[in-house]
Amino acid sequence: MTLDRGQVAMVLGRSGSGKTTLLKIIQGVLQPHSGSIAVDPGAAGGSHRAAVAWVPQTLGLVRGMSALDNTLVGALARTNSMLSLARVFPGRLVREAAETLALVGLFDKRQEPVARLSGGERQRVALARALMQKPALILADEFVSQLDPVTTDEILILMRQVAKTGVSFLVTTHEIEAVARFSDRVLLVRDGEIAHDGHSGAMSTPRLMEMLA
Numbered sequence: 001m002t003l004d005r006g007q008v009a010m011v012l013g014r015s016g017s018g019k020t021t022l023l024k025i026i027q028g029v030l031q032p033h034s035g036s037i038a039v040d041p042g043a044a045g046g047s048h049r050a051a052v053a054w055v056p057q058t059l060g061l062v063r064g065m066s067a068l069d070n071t072l073v074g075a076l077a078r079t080n081s082m083l084s085l086a087r088v089f090p091g092r093l094v095r096e097a098a099e100t101l102a103l104v105g106l107f108d109k110r111q112e113p114v115a116r117l118s119g120g121e122r123q124r125v126a127l128a129r130a131l132m133q134k135p136a137l138i139l140a141d142e143f144v145s146q147l148d149p150v151t152t153d154e155i156l157i158l159m160r161q162v163a164k165t166g167v168s169f170l171v172t173t174h175e176i177e178a179v180a181r182f183s184d185r186v187l188l189v190r191d192g193e194i195a196h197d198g199h200s201g202a203m204s205t206p207r208l209m210e211m212l213a
């Protein structure tokens with residue numbers, strides 16, 4: 001499979017089919033038994049780790065830290081490690097993090113502890129943290145699985161807006177109805193293999209459900 005810049009692809013598959021494993025291989029957490037992963041060498045200075053950002057299903061946010069501090073975690077690779085451990089970041093990165101939170105609609109809550117934010121707001125913080133990494137690709141595992149329908153639409157609309165800036169998304173999901181509305185491509189994973197890869201607009205919800213059966 002090949003993803004173009006700014007493309008949104010959603011990955012469907014039954015539990016245990018290999019969706020999360022696929023993302024972990026692309027991220028570099030797991031090594032493939034065969035084949036290879038390549039990222040545009042012009043992205044993030046040619047570093048695979050920097051070019052691929054990861055948003056886990058659990059989000060991985062520090063609940064006692066503010067939205068701003070959680071966002072700054074995404075910039076750890078871009079600053080002095082000792083200073084970042086002490087939560088001291090250059091002013092330019094603090095300003096950039098605040099601007100990124102503004103991009104996802106959370107500027108006014110930048111100093112709010114993540115524990116006080118709603119589920120949708122936490123998703124926005126996780127997205128802002130990923131964007132601070134300056135990635136070419138964002139991998140999101142079950143990105144909206146715990147959100148209500150209205151909030152799900154808001155987050156996926158935001159994802160589409162970010163994709164227009166040239167960032168690609170590969171998202172695992174069980175939300176079949178969201179695939180045709182918000183993705184460019186749909187991939188069906190079955191028993192560890194990609195059984196289907198095509199334009200999502202050509203796939204109806206009943207057809208997708210039939211393929212998953």
